[in-house]
Amino acid sequence: MDGQPNYLKFVVKFIFDTFQEFEREVASELGGSYSLKATIEEFKRLTRANLQLAKWAEAGHVPSFDEYLKVAGIEIAVDFTLFGILVAMKDICKEEAVAWLKCRNKLAILMHTVGRVRNDIFGLKDDMSRGYVTNSINCYKKQYGVTEEEAIRKLHEIVADAHKMINEELLKPINVPRKVLNAMATCGRMVFVSYETDDQYTRPGGKFKNDITSMYLDL
Secondary structure (H helix, E strand, O other): OOOOOHHHHHHHHHHHHHHHHHHHHHOOOOOHHHHHHHHHHHHHHHHHHHHHHHHHHHHOOOOOHHHHHHHHHHHOOHHHHHHHHHHHOOOOOHHHHHHHHHOOOHHHHHHHHHHHHHHHHHOHHHHHHOOOOOOHHHHHHHHHOOOHHHHHHHHHHHHHHHHHHHHHHHHOOOOOOHHHHHHHHHHHHHHHHHOOOOOOOOOOOOHHHHHHHHHHOOO
């Protein structure tokens, strides 16, 4: 902790406190310790992905789109969020649900693809202004030899196709409680709203602010 800059100390402490709360609340339940361990493993996976992206950015490296998505899809933290949701759910068989999620099922992959690609599309100008060239658009241009405009158009098509496949996957029977799928659907809606018209995390003052206000203040 002492080696972290001040703005990161709060973040690191918040993460540690959150995991300690998970442990206190659910580790004693059936399957709780298993799901908590799996979530910590997923956090390590997320951290490794962040580190890899940082190395690429520092070197100005542009990998292929497929290689990039394997790493940057993890970094968007959809999988990690889903693991955290499962830990907090008290009335499901966590071991069964977590094992299903750990297999990197198609539904989770589609969701983090949507989040990553839309984040990169709306954040392209910010990324390029900072000299950050490692993003979906540049990687797609490199792999397929197309223009920026063509790459963005194709990436929008990938997102649209992914949304259709997500809907199909949500309708399929699975061997885990339906509540797990409901949680994944909610997470998918969160991704969609966050990047519906812009990168709402970076610029939350417009539609995103209105959405939050309508939920918590304008009751």
